[in-house]
Structure formats: C-alpha cells, structure tokens
Amino acid sequence: MKNWILSLKIRAKLLAAFGSILLFSILLILLSVSSINRVIKNKAINEKIEMLKRSAESQEFAIKEFTYEGYKEKNFQEFNKSTFVVSYDLNFRKAVSILNELEDNFKDSTTIQNTVGDINQSLMIIHSEFDSLKNYLKERGFKDYGLEGSLRKAVHQIENSNVNFDKAQLLTLRRNEKDFFLRRDLKYRDDFIKNAEIFIASVSKTKSPSVIMVLENLANYKAEFLKVIDLEIKIGLKTDEGIRGKLKDQLEALKVPLESFSSTLKAKSENQITEIMIVLWVIFAVQFIAGIFLAIFYANLITKAIKEIRNAMQTLASGTFPEKLTIKTTEEIGQTKMALNLFLERLQAATGFAHRMGDGELTAKYDSRFDNDVMAISIIQMQKKLKEADERQSKINWVNKGAAQFSEIIKNEAEDISSLGDKILSSLVKYLNVNQGALFIIQEQRLVRVSSYAYGKKKFLAESIELGQGLVGQCALERQTIYLKQIPTDYIKITSGLGEATPNNVIIIPIKLRDQILGVLELASFTILESFKVEFVERISENIASLIFNKQNVSQTQRLLKESQERAEILTQQEEEMRQNSEELQATQEEMMRQKTELEREIEILRHRLKTSHELTYA
Numbered sequence: 028m029k030n031w032i033l034s035l036k037i038r039a040k041l042l043a044a045f046g047s048i049l050l051f052s053i054l055l056i057l058l059s060v061s062s063i064n065r066v067i068k069n070k071a072i073n074e075k076i077e078m079l080k081r082s083a084e085s086q087e088f089a090i091k092e093f094t095y096e097g098y099k100e101k102n103f104q105e106f107n108k109s110t111f112v113v114s115y116d117l118n119f120r121k122a123v124s125i126l127n128e129l130e131d132n133f134k135d136s137t138t139i140q141n142t143v144g145d146i147n148q149s150l151m152i153i154h155s156e157f158d159s160l161k162n163y164l165k166e167r168g169f170k171d172y173g174l175e176g177s178l179r180k181a182v183h184q185i186e187n188s189n190v191n192f193d194k195a196q197l198l199t200l201r202r203n204e205k206d207f208f209l210r211r212d213l214k215y216r217d218d219f220i221k222n223a224e225i226f227i228a229s230v231s232k233t234k235s236p237s238v239i240m241v242l243e244n245l246a247n248y249k250a251e252f253l254k255v256i257d258l259e260i261k262i263g264l265k266t267d268e269g270i271r272g273k274l275k276d277q278l279e280a281l282k283v284p285l286e287s288f289s290s291t292l293k294a295k296s297e298n299q300i301t302e303i304m305i306v307l308w309v310i311f312a313v314q315f316i317a318g319i320f321l322a323i324f325y326a327n328l329i330t331k332a333i334k335e336i337r338n339a340m341q342t343l344a345s346g347t348f349p350e351k352l353t354i355k356t357t358e359e360i361g362q363t364k365m366a367l368n369l370f371l372e373r374l375q376a377a378t379g380f381a382h383r384m385g386d387g388e389l390t391a392k393y394d395s396r397f398d399n400d401v402m403a404i405s406i407i408q409m410q411k412k413l414k415e416a417d418e419r420q421s422k423i424n425w426v427n428k429g430a431a432q433f434s435e436i437i438k439n440e441a442e443d444i445s446s447l448g449d450k451i452l453s454s455l456v457k458y459l460n461v462n463q464g465a466l467f468i469i470q471e472q473r474l475v476r477v478s479s480y481a482y483g484k485k486k487f488l489a490e491s492i493e494l495g496q497g498l499v500g501q502c503a504l505e506r507q508t509i510y511l512k513q514i515p516t517d518y519i520k521i522t523s524g525l526g527e528a529t530p531n532n533v534i535i536i537p538i539k540l541r542d543q544i545l546g547v548l549e550l551a552s553f554t555i556l557e558s559f560k561v562e563f564v565e566r567i568s569e570n571i572a573s574l575i576f577n578k579q580n581v582s583q584t585q586r587l588l589k590e591s592q593e594r595a596e597i598l599t600q601q602e603e604e605m606r607q608n609s610e611e612l613q614a615t616q617e618e619m620m621r622q623k624t625e626l627e628r629e630i631e632i633l634r635h636r637l638k639t640s641h642e643l644t645y646a
Contacts, residue, residue, distance in 0.1 A: 049370075054310060058306060058307060060408065060409050063412070064412065069295070069296040069299065070296075072292060075125050076292060078121075079125045079126070080289070082121045083122060083281055083282070086115050086119060087278045088114075089111045089112070090115060093109060093115070093161075093164075094271060097111035098161075099169040104165070104168060107165060115157065119150065123147070126143050126146060129143050130143045139288070139291065142284050142291065145284045146285060149277055150281070152277050153281065156274050157274065163258055163261055163262050164262065167258045167259070167262070177251045178248065182197075182201065184244040185197060185241060185245055188244070190241045192229065192230050192241070193229060196222065196226040196229060200222055200248075203216075203218045203219035204219060207219070207256065211259065211264040223249045226245065227246075315344055318340065318344040319341075319344060339371075351368050373400065430566070433451065433567050436451055447574065448468075448477045449480075451478075451567075452464045452465070452466050453480055455550070456481065459552070459556065460552075461550050462530060462553060463551040464479065464549065466479070466548055466549075466571075467499060467503075467546050468538075468545065468546040469545060473492065473493060473494065474492040474499060474546070476490055498511075502536070502537050502547050503547050508565060509535040509536075511535075512531065512532045530551040530552055531552065531553050532551070532555050533550070534550050534551075534556060535547060535550075537568070538568045539572055543576075545572050545575045545576060546571070548564070
C-alpha cells in the first residue's frame with residue numbers, strides 16, 4: 028500500500044490532500060450563504076410580526092377614539108360613516124392580510140399555525156364586538172339623533188305644554204339625566220325614577236284638558252331615558268363593563284399571542300443561529316484537523332522539496348495567509364506551487380471581499396480574475412441579496428421617517444390651513460428633494476391655492492383654478508394621479524440664481540378622502556421620482572385630506588354655532604320687548620279701570636243731585 032502511494036505522482040497526492048480541504052471550504056461557504064438566507068427570511072417575517080402588532084395597536088386606538096368621540100360626529104349619526112371606523116377597517120384588513128401571509132409561510136409548523144389561528148380568531152371576535160358597539164352607539168344617538176334625540180324631543184314637548192306645573196321638578200329630572208350622562212352612575216337613574224313619580228303625581232292634580240298629553244309626554248320621556256340607560260349598560264358604564272369591557276379584554280388577550288408569536292420567532296431565529304454556529308465550528312474543526320493530519324501524513328511521504336508547500340499549508344491552516352511560494356521548477360512540485368499560489372489569491376480575494384462587505388461596502392467589486400468560480404458566485408449572490416435587503420430596508424425607513432415627520436406637522440390643529448399647508452409643502456419639497464410645490468383646496472367649486480413653495484409668479488397670476496382647467500383642474504375631476512415625465516416648455520419653469528429651466532417631471536396628486544375630492548397637490552423636480560416616493564406622496568395626501576376635512580368640519584361647526592348664538596340673542600331681545608309691551612298694556616288697563624271707577628262715582632253723584640233737585644222742585 029505504501030509503495031502504491033509512493034508510486035503516485037505528486038500532483039495526485041496533492042490533489043487528494045488539498046481537494047478535501049477545498050471541499051470543506053466550499054461546504055463552509057455554501058452553508059454560510061444558506062444560513063444568511065435563512066436569517067434574512069426570519070428578519071422579513073419578524074418585520075411582518077411588528078407590522079401586525081402596530082396594526083393591532085392602531086385598531087385599539089381607533090376603537091377607543093370612536094367610543095369616546097367618533098360616534099358623536101354628525102357624519103356618523105346621519106350617514107353611518109366615521110374616520111375612526113375607516114381607520115379600524117383598514118388596519119383590520121391589513122392584519123388579516125399579514126396573518127394570511129404568515130399562514131402560507133409556515134404551513135409546516137403546527138405551533139405557528141395554531142398561534143396564527145388564535146390571533147385570527149381574536150381579531151374576528153374584536154371585529155364582531157366592534158360591529159355590535161357601532162350598532163349600539165348608532166341606536167343610542169347623540170344630541171338630536173337616536174334615542175337621545177327622542178329624549179330631547181319628549182322634554183321639549185313637556186316644556187312647551189300649556190299646563191301650569193312646577194318647573195323645578197322638570198329641572199330636577201333634567202339634572203338627574205345630565206348627571207347620569209356625565210358620571211354614568213346608576214344612582215341617578217334611581218333618582219330620576221323617584222322624581223319622575225313625584226312629578227307625575229304633581230301634574231295629575233292639575234285641572235286642565237292638556238294634563239293627559241303632558242302625562243303621556245312625561246311617560247315617553249321616562250321610557251326613552253330608561254332605554255338610553257339600558258343601552259349604556261350594554262355598551263358599558265365603565266371601560267371594563269359591557270361590550271366595552273369585552274373589547275378591552277379581547278384587545279388585551281390579542282396582545283398575548285402576538286407577543287408569544289414574536290417571542291417564538293425570535294427564539295427560533297436564535298436557535299437557528301446557534302445551530303449554524305455549531306455546524307460551522309464543527310466543519311471548521313474537521314477542516315482544520317484534516318489539514319493538519321494530511322500535512323503530517325504527506326510530510327513523511329513527500330521529499331524535502333515540498334516542505335515549503337507544507338509550511339505554507341500549515342500557515343494557511345492556522346488562519347493567516349502565507350507568502351507566495353517561489354517557483355523554481357516546472358514539474359509537479361512547481362505546478363503544485365503555482366496552483367497553491369492561485370488558490371491563495373482566490374482565498375485572499377474572497378476574504379478581502381467578505382471583509383469589505385462586513386464593513387458595509389455592499390457595492391464592492393469582486394476580483395474579476397476569480398468572479399466565475401463557485402466561491403465567488405456564492406459570495407457575489409450573497410452580496411446581491413444583502414444589497415437588495417438593505418435597499419428595501421432603506422426605503423421602508425425613509426417612508427416611516429417621512430410619515431412620522433408629517434404626522435407631527437399635521438397633528439398641530441391649532442394653526443389655520445394656510446399655515447399648515449406652508450409647513451407641509453415646505454417639508455415635503457425638502458424631504459423629497461424636489462424643486463417646487465403647490466397646494467390647492469376646493470372652495471365653492473374652484474381650486475384655490477392656499478400654499479406654494481419656490482414657484483415663480485408667472486404661472487400663478489390667478490389665485491384659483493376652475494375644475495377641469497389645466498392639468499391641476501383635470502386631476503381634480505379625474506381623481507387620479509398625473510405623473511408627467513415629458514413637460515411642455517411653456518408649462519412651468521424652475522428658477523434659480525443662475526436662470527430658469529423646465530423640470531424633468533411633474534406629479535399632480537388628488538387630495539381625497541374616500542370618494543370626496545378636497546384638493547390637489549402639485550410637485551415639480553429636475554430629478555425623476557422613484558415609485559416608492561410617489562406612493563409615499565399619495566399616502567401623505569390622504570393625511571392632508573383628513574386634515575382638510577377636519578378643518579372644514581370645524582369651520583362649519585363654528586359658523587353654525589355663531590348663527591345659533593345670534594338667533595338666540597334675537598329671540599332673547601324679542602322676548603324682552605314682549606315683556607315690556609305686556610307690562611305697558613297691563614298699566615294701561617289699570618289706568619282705564621281707575622278712570623272708569625271715578626267716572627261711575629261722578630255719575631252716581633250727579634244722579635243723586637238730580638234726584639234731590641227733582642224732589643225739592645215738586646215739594
């Protein structure tokens with residue numbers, strides 16, 4: 028056997044030795060690439076879980092806001108529409124979509140499938156309970172709508188009756204009613220019932236044809252109030268009672284599987300990394316031991332001429348690159364040295380490339396001499412995937428940062444729409460790195476420019492645009508984004524200190540809330556906007572639409588309140604005038620009665636005198 032080994036050519040011996048080492052190296056690299064792919068996949072799944080958690084938090088926020096204030100909106104009471112319900116529905120559908128993706132990705136995992144099923148079931152229960160809550164709140168109503176509206180109507184019918192009753196008793200009932208709505212305590216219901224019985228007994232003693240009608244209205248008032256209380260009990264007098272309590276419990280229960288899901292995936296990722304590290308160390312250890320064994324084994328078989336090669340291999344096996352071997356012959360040893368030198372160069376190229384990627388140089392170029400071998404192809408493919416993942420994450424971070432920035436601006440509801448428009452437009456132009464922008468709002472069927480940034484006066488001599496006029500007016504009619512990459516020379520100019528030029532692209536985006544168009548946003552730039560930036564602007568336009576809609580609602584409410592106050596003042600003034608006229612009429616009547624009495628007394632005196640005179644005459 029030994030003679031047979033000795034009869035082998037040096038090339039065959041070295042190929043047997045280094046082939047095994049190369050095989051371990053390739054196996055190590057392939058396993059590393061596969062491990063990185065698994066880590067990237069787990070990272071993407073963890074991002075989905077975070078999105079799911081944020082969606083659940085948004086649903087909880089929308090439910091709370093709708094329960095406290097949203098249902099009171101006139102738009103909900105009349106048309107059953109609310110911005111909070113829309114927000115909830117969007118986040119609910121988003122959560123269901125994410126769960127479907129996770130379910131498809133983990134069909135082979137029973138544990139994760141069960142967790143996804145639990146989360147989905149909780150979401151469906153919350154969705155069902157929220158539908159019930161919306162129906163209860165719709166039935167309850169607010170102010171002039173629903174049961175509360177019927178309650179007010181019954182009270183006004185009692186107040187406007189012709190029956191003379193104790194107003195204080197009715198005021199006591201109204202105070203009990205308001206105390207319940209304010210403090211949501213059932214003791215005010217009991218007080219209301221007791222005082223209502225007293226009031227009914229008091230009114231029953233009144234002798235008037237209208238008493239029956241008042242009693243019917245009072246009974247209706249009492250019944251409507253008790254219906255409202257029953258609904259409030261179903262809804263929940265406190266946050267942990269009724270359907271509000273059920274929703275709260277379900278939302279809290281939803282957090283448990285979400286956290287469990289997140290923890291499970293994190294633990295799974297950590298376990299995978301640990302397993303990968305163990306396998307890599309085992310392969311490295313086997314490779315290291317095999318290298319040393321083969322080096323020692325062949326050192327006893329190969330002549331002294333190849334000790335230099337052995338020393339180089341030992342140096343390489345120890346984790347450092349040896350100096351290039353000196354080639355003095357062209358036989359197998361020389362050829363082997365040449366092959367070893369080339370192999371070292373490949374490893375150095377791969378190591379250097381890996382170090383540059385580790386330092387964040389994802390655009391680094393691989394040595395063109397070795398970019399077609401198995402190691403290079405695997406590492407370059409890994410580089411591409413890392414670069415794609417980095418680009419995706421950069422876009423996500425860019426969008427999230429921008430959304431947070433504009434959310435802070437839009438939250439400032441104290442400012443008027445023009446000031447907010449200036450801030451929004453300025454921040455948007457700077458964040459997108461475009462050159463010009465303008466914001467239009469629909470007022471009286473015209474597009475009125477409320478804000479502009481870096482536009483010259485030439486294009487905007489007019490402050491408003493007719494619907495359908497130009498690209499801006501056409502965008503408002505079609506309610507679709509217009510993206511122009513070939514701009515007419517006479518459309519707009521971007522002006523700077525060096526002159527003016529036509530932009531390379533213009534984007535005109537409708538500002539709409541659901542199907543209602545509220546305005547138009549126009550941006551112009553020398554640089555072409557990427558698709559994710561266009562989608563970002565469309566997303567921001569939805570927030571701007573919500574802001575404009577809320578501002579317009581506030582303005583309309585203030586105007587209606589002012590008109591109501593003015594009418595109340597006029598009615599008060601008219602009531603005062605009627606009171607004064609009544610007092611003057613009463614004084615006139617008293618004066619006429621006094622004069623009548625004096626006249627009758629004078630007539631009686633004259634009669635008496637006449638009678639006396641007549642008697643004296645005939646006497």
